Amino acid sequence: MIRSIDEEQIRILLSKKIKSDKVKKEDPNQYANAMAIKKVLVSGATGQTGSIVVHKLRDRTDEFDVISFVRSEAKAKEKLGSLAGMVVGDVTDRASIDRAIAGCDAVVILSSSAPVMKGPPQPGQRPEFEFPAGAYPEDIDYNGHKNLIDAAAAAGVKQIVHVGSMGGTNENHYLNTMGGGNILIWKRRAEQYLIDSGITYTIVRAGGLIDEPGGKREIIVGKDDSFFIPERKMPHKLPRADVAEVVIQALREPNAQNKAFDMVTREEGEAPPTSDFAALFAQTTPGL
Numbered sequence: 372m373i374r375s376i377d378e379e380q381i382r383i384l385l386s387k388k389i390k391s392d393k394v395k396k397e398d399p400n401q402y403a404n405a406m407a408i409k410k411v412l413v414s415g416a417t418g419q420t421g422s423i424v425v426h427k428l429r430d431r432t433d434e435f436d437v438i439s440f441v442r443s444e445a446k447a448k449e450k451l452g453s454l455a456g457m458v459v460g461d462v463t464d465r466a467s468i469d470r471a472i473a474g475c476d477a478v479v480i481l482s483s484s485a486p487v488m489k490g491p492p493q494p495g496q497r498p499e500f501e502f503p504a505g506a507y508p509e510d511i512d513y514n515g516h517k518n519l520i521d522a523a524a525a526a527g528v529k530q531i532v533h534v535g536s537m538g539g540t541n542e543n544h545y546l547n548t549m550g551g552g553n554i555l556i557w558k559r560r561a562e563q564y565l566i567d568s569g570i571t572y573t574i575v576r577a578g579g580l581i582d583e584p585g586g587k588r589e590i591i592v593g594k595d596d597s598f599f600i601p602e603r604k605m606p607h608k609l610p611r612a613d614v615a616e617v618v619i620q621a622l623r624e625p626n627a628q629n630k631a632f633d634m635v636t637r638e639e640g641e642a643p644p645t646s647d648f649a650a651l652f653a654q655t656t657p658g659l
Contacts, residue, residue: 415481422450423615462515468522477530484511486550500550508554516561573621574631585612588636590645609636626652
């Protein structure tokens with residue numbers, strides 16, 4: 372009887388060893404694969420473009436672990452569905468950033484100040500805009516983004532993708548006049564601060580954003596608002612989904628590192644849609 376128990380124990384031990392060896396043979400790089408996943412903090416995660424970025428990152432669970440940095444849990448539920456990986460905070464509150472950014476490998480900055488219309492304009496008059504108290508472009512687009520960059524440096528973040536707007540070379544751009552906020556000026560100063568920080572950066576300056584499907588147009592990159600030169604007759608618009616895809620690819624492609632560029636798309640059907648993002652980023656250059 373004792374012999375029978377010993378034989379059974381041996382059989383169980385052998386069975387466990389075979390199963391363990393099988394697991395090791397099936398996935399010898401299981402720990403390396405886990406280490407390769409990038410943890411990415413997205414600020415402005417409930418925005419129109421930010422929410423698309425979050426969903427795209429969530430679709431790539433083999434590559435990314437996304438942390439959504441939001442100001443409102445209710446809006447996060449509405450725009451993002453699942454609250455997994457959500458951290459409530461504000462770019463003007465450094466302590467909340469520090470809580471959210473811990474352990475992150477990369478940061479995507481999509482937060483932005485937003486002017487609100489004072490009221491319905493009178494017939495024949497342009498609408499007037501203002502910014503909420505404490506949420507002027509200097510507060511959000513400069514000081515808030517400085518907070519993100521400083522927190523990233525302190526946390527050892529390896530890359531920041533900053534999404535801004537074209538038009539920053541023109542101080543008289545109409546966006547700067549809205550609410551007296553000089554929004555493009557403050558965005559560009561934050562971009563320079565990022566470059567000077569020493570963190571690997573990708574700066575994407577989007578043209579006029581439209582709510583149309585992505586992946587259907589050729590993406591064109593440039594610099595210093597060259598798309599605004601009348602003689603070039605270049606397009607100024609692009610779908611938010613294409614901006615989001617460029618953000619994802621910037622986190623993946625070495626060619627996107629330490630680059631800054633303007634971005635627009637051709638009209639759908641004018642040229643084959645962009646699919647080679649390594650080649651696209653190869654056309655971009657370092658510096659502001």
